[in-house]
Structure formats: C-alpha cells, structure tokens
Amino acid sequence: MEKITLTIDGKEVTGIAGQTIMEVARENGFHIPHLCYHPKLSKTGACRLCIVRINNTMLKASCTEPVVSDMKVITEDEGIKSIRKWLLGLILMEGDHNCLYCDADGDCQLQAYVKTYEVEQSKEDFPVIEREIDYITSNAIKRNENRCILCGRCVRACKEIQVSNVWGLCERGSSTHLIADDDKKIGESTCVKCGTCVQYCPTGALTFQPVLGKGPNWELKKESSICIYCGVGCKIDFYTNKEGLLVKTMGHEDGPNDGHLCVKGRFGFDFVQSPKRLTKPLIKKEGQFQEVGWNEALDFVAQKLSAAKEQFGPDSIAGLSSAKCTNEENYVMQKFMRSVIGTNNIDHCARL
Amino acid sequence: MTNSIREIPESAGFLVIGSNTTENHPVIGSMIKNEVVNKKKKLIVVDPRKIELAKFADFYFAIKPGTNIAILNGFMHVLIKEGLYNREFVEKRCEGFDELAKTLEKYTPEYVADICGIDNADDIVQAARLMAELKPMALYYSMGITQFMSGVNGVKSTANLQMLLGNMGVAGGGVNPLRGQNNVQGACDMGALPATYPAYIPVASDENKAKFEAAWGTQGMSTKPGLTLMEMMNAAHAGDVKAMYIMGENPVMSDPNQQHVIESLEHLDFLVVQDIFLTETARYADVVFPACAFIEKEGTATNTERRVQPMHRVLKPKDDVKDDWWIIMQIARRMGANWDYEEPKDIFKEIIAVTPSYAGITYKRIEEELIQWPCPTKEHPGTQILHKETFSRGKGLFTAIDYTPPFEETDREYPVILTTGRILEHFHSGTMTRNSKVLDETVPEGFVEMHPNDASNYNISDGELVAVSTRRGSIRIKAKILKRSKPNVVFIPFHFFESCANKLTVDCLDPVCKIPEYKVCSCKIEKISA
C-alpha cells in the first residue's frame, strides 16, 4: 500500500493512497466538523460542513477528497469558519429546531455545532415547509421531519448496514424530503425496527420510542454488555437514567457487530425490569410456593441433594446449565456437579 | 466458526444452508446481504422456506426438510465428476477422499433432485460450478443442519464440501455454524457437557480425572460420561434420576414432546430451578431461586466466532436476587466444598488455569483487545482462523456419508410436513422477548405458516384458527398464508406457550450428539368448524 505524507494544520501526517482527508485527519486526532459523513457509511459530500482549505487556495469537502502527497490541509480558518456558520444558519432556518421539545437535546451533532459556531436563529421570515411528524405508527421509531437536515445518513444506514432499503430521499430542491418505502408511514413500511437509522441520525429527526425510563441525555449513564439473544454476541451500550431504568441501547462500534444491532438487541431488554421477575427464593409447601429467606432455601437444597446422593448415588442427580449464562457460571455449575455431587450428568441447551 | 465475522467482506461468495440468517442471526444476515446486494457477491441458499436471503440468491434450492445431506452430496458429486474440486488442497491436507468419492457416485443431480424435491436438477450442476469459482466461498449454517436425527452427519457434510473446495484455513472461507444463544460456545468450552471437562477434555479417562481432582482439591469424581439433556428426562421418567438442578433453562417449553418432559419433572423427588421468572418449568420445582438477568451480571461470554467478551453490570439487581455462581457456591459450601469466590474474576482465574485454549485470556485483555480462542499464552494474540496450516488431527478427514430419511415420514393420517424454528422478534420460550414491549407488540401470538395451495385445500383463510396435530399432541393456532414454504410443508415458531410447537415435535435423537429432530415431523391440519 502506497504511503502518502501530507500536512494537516502544519503537522506532518501519513496516510494510505485512496484514503480521504477526513479519514487521515481522524486517525491523527483532528476533528473536522461534519454532519452527513459517518465513518461506517459511504460518503456523499452533501452537507459541505467538512470543507477544508487545500494548499492555501481551494476549498474541498474533506470527506470525499483523497489525500495526495505533499498536500497542505487547513481544517479551519476565518473564511471556513464563516462558511460553516452560514451553512448552519441555513439549516436552522429550514426546520423547526427547538431543542426544548427534542429527545436528542444534549445528544445532537447539529446542536453541538450550533453552539460551537455561535449560530442564532435567523430573524428573517423564511418560508418553512411543514413536514411529517409521526410519533404513533411505529412502536419503535419516532419521526419528526421538521428536524431533518437531509443528510441522508438514515438512508445509507438502512441501505448499507441493515440492508433493508426502507428510507429514501425524494423530490428535489426545497421540497426534498424523506420517505419510507414508496411513501408509507414508517410503522406500515417494511422497517424491521433494527433502529440503525436512529443510531446514525445526527439530529432529533429520528428517535426511539421510550421503553422504560426517560431522562435528559446528559443525565444518562452508559455501560456496555453483550446481547443475550444469539451467538453473534453483539456488543451493546446500555443507557440508564438516574432512577436506574433502562432508556435506550446503541450498538457498540468495536463489537463483532460493528455498531449494528437487530430488533432484539435494540428493544429486547425491558423484561429485566418486568414486575413479573422473581424477587425472593420460593419453597413449595403443600403444593403452594412460599417466599422464604436465602438461608432456609439454601440449607434445604443442600440437605435434599446430599440425601439423594447418599441414598441413590451421585448419578441419581442431574444438572442443567445454560447457554444464556456466563462462562464463569457454566464453569461453576459443571464443577459443582462433578466435584461436589460426583456425577457427569451435566448438560445445557446447546442443541436446541 | 472456523473463521471470523469480520472476514465476511473477504469472501467471494456464500453458501447459506439451514440458516434463516436475517431472522436468527440478523446482524450477520445483514453483513452477508450487504456483500450480495451492494457489492454483487455470489450467494447460494438451501432452505425449505423461501427465507429473505433466498430473494437475493443466485441459486435457491427449496429442499424438502431433512434432505441437506443429499444436496450437499449432490454438489460434491458434480465437483468430483467435473474435476472442479481443489486437487492440491485435497492431496496435501486431507485424507479419505477415495471413500468419499465412492459414496458420492450415486448422488447424481437427478437422484438428488428427486430426494430433495427440486424441479431443476441442472441447477445443482450450475451451483456446484459456481462454488468452484468462488475463491473463497464461506459456508454458513445453523439449526437447519443440526436439528435432525442426522444432524452430526449434516455437520460433517458441510466440512466435506469446504475441504473439497479448499476453503478451509483461508480468510473469508470456512465452515461457520451460527450458535443459537449468546453463550452456547462458552457453555461447551466450560465443560457444561456430559462427556467433557473444560476445553473438551474427556471425562472417561483416569488420568484426566486425577488432573481435575487435583485442580479442584477433591476426590471420588466419576469417569463415566453423564446423561445428555434428553437422556436425563428419560431417566427421570424411568425413576433413575431422582433430583435435578436446572439453571436458566426452560425445558418444558424448549424441549420436544412437552408432555413427556412434564411427566419426567413430575416423577422427580426433588427439583431446583434457578431463573429470572417463574417459568413453565419452575412451576414444577420444589425450590426456586431468583437469579440475576444478564445485564445485572459481570462475567464473560464467548460468541459464535470464539471471541471472549466482557459483560458488565448495567443494572443493579434487587436485594434478594443473586448471581447464579453465588447461589451454586452457597450450596456447594453447605455440602462440604471450600469454595470462596468473591467475584467472577476469581472464577475466571481458575478457568484459565484448567482450560488451555483460554490460558492467555484475562479480564484486562478482553477490555482492550479482540481475542478469539485458542489463546494459549498471555502474549498470544488469539486465533482468527482455525485449521490454517493443519487440522487439529493433522489431516482433514473426509467422512463418506449417505443420506438417511427423517424419522417420521408423512402418511395418510399425517400428510403434512411440520418444521419449527424462530422468528426475528422472539427468542426461545419467549420468557424474555414476550416480556419486552416492542417485541411482544410486534408479534404478539404464534401462527402456522402455510402455502396458499394448502390453505385452499383445507379451505382455510388467513388469520383463521386451525388445529394442527401430530402423533404426540394437538394445538390450536392461527393460520398465516404465505408463499414461503412449499406446498405441504408448514412452519410454526416455538416461542408461544398458548400454541406450543413442542407439544407436536418428535423427541427422537441424533444417535451421536442427541439433538432432537425439531426441524421435521408429520402433522395434519384441520379446519375448526364454527
């Protein structure tokens, strides 16, 4: 692979032929503002926010422009700054960007840039085209097109990652808008609710339906774990609110899933906080379950298993472990059956 | 999997057999779809139902359920007859070719097409030629291969094909089984199997027994391989197994022949169940322990590509809800063991001491690195591709395998083939997914999927309640009329207790690995007249 040396903001960096300026910049810790660009998606160069100055003259979209030897890249100067400000101002004018009412508040790329570049809503009377608001047809996805900046990320996410091709941009110019399938409501479309388009939407135009908890984005706590529903083992970031309720999940980009999830990994976890969960040990007394303390239950089980082992031998006892449990738990279970009970009667549902 | 998920872009094409990938392993399904739809890679699909991937396939074979081995033999027959197989790979790295070739002689495309119920025998020839061109081709399979009486042979047949094509040990190739639950791989690795200790070390050996007795500081362990799940149920039924300890499984819902399982559990003197809900199985227990759900736990899980990954505690469990390992340890201590694990990490340290393939893995490393076993030392990067230079046993062994028909063939009384499986929105017995709002609302009830021809034969309309019966039982369930299965083949997902597919299925087992034959049995469909 051919190495290419160039400078970004005066620092010498190297990339590989075929890489874009954006890619090399990111690898070297530079942040170039962008909205339509996402590293997991194909590049369109549509939003123009990522323009950089090349060799002190031309302006190019860094997400599509390939690196060339000895190129000098400036990621921001006064000229670029004012263009970015102007672009952001246009976006604000075209839609309804009131963060107070938006689920993405605090987790919105547009909002972040608007703050960085100190953009304000224009006072001009700009004709705003009312677009679709649909909070009801899908139980997974909420949609408010008045916050859509037509970056097309959802379109590409559904086409290139989920490969369901639900979203499309239709018409042109100021009437461009987003449609599901051949202009259906999202809840009536072929959407399989993987939620990937929401994960990649940079604004609050697409958001998740609330599952259990709610709360402002800046109060949410994030922790990763592994999906339980199949052997792909997708890595998931779980967001919980102050009350400890699950709010949403995002596909982790370093997992085997590369950021993607399916509907089960996205929406399959409210069972954990179901009121039907068992909360106390139970012992059946005269045909009825009764709640008991841990010591009583544990003593009883130990005594019963010891008695069976004594009376009928270790092979009269059998254990079932679980492919939904951790390695550690499976290990302890088989060790228990083998070393404490003294039988190899241990299996799990691998075959099912 | 012999290979890795991140190699999907490196494959020139795919053979997907017995795996409804986009519903059961959707993220991998999407990755394959992306290669095929957006990058024009080749795809061959073999499945009784016209699954989503079939729509994008260059060749789609709608085989009769239970005839995987016949079609795989058919492909191999063509490869050998036309000299398209990878001679160099076969000569250098494999043995048993002559015997295989001999067995394959009779599997002409016409013979196979007849067994599998395929119209166009020539497609088998064309598909085999395409396979030979794909360098490399990855083979993906799932329960559609294994859940048959001939399941083990089905698995061996997939290996035969990939060895013949020279697709083993190369990036983007391999034999890639997709595991149905998140830690099937890990549970097997850890020795939650009747015949093997951790790392698949056989229990039927005095030497191994001595080794583990020393490691665990105990005596009097057994060298007699134990009972498999289905054998346990039979032994309980017969009164030989008196007590059972079930952790996180719901056999009443997930095992075939539900009535038999219930009777077996009722015959037990003592049953302990440890779970998150009062499951259908827990109802038969004498003691039920409330256990942590997976996002309340810490530990590790091993995915289908042998990647060991950390799980973190996302939610704090309620006070009286405990970790599974803690509960087992408390019982062990009361029975005289001196275990004192304080956290999962302590257990993992013991695991790596007795499991050579995990020896180099630590909690710290998996936070930072992508590690797939075998990983024998702390310096070892893990193993992305298995069988790179040699196979575990040295040379790859071809196993000559003949097609055998499924246990239950259709007859006049039960004329329709029933297959069972999962759907996108649900998991297993439904305990988790049916308690999750979006999933439950999306598909709230079970259904029997049937071809429009069958529907009109039985005079059934879409959404109508019908009776489906087998020799073992009968259920009432709504009809869903769809051109997905062939005529005379119906499909029922097994997640719904109100219309439990496993009241119907057979509990005959693969003679070697004892997988129940879920995927196929014979049934009849009746209109319930109002």
Ligand code: SF4
């Ligand atoms: S949720 Fe998934 S399937 Fe539905 S539109 Fe978004 S990306 Fe496409």
Ligand code: SF4
């Ligand atoms: S909905 Fe979101 S991702 Fe899609 S075009 Fe609009 S802003 Fe971009």
Ligand code: SF4
């Ligand atoms: S998110 Fe979907 S594909 Fe990923 S592990 Fe969970 S069930 Fe499997």
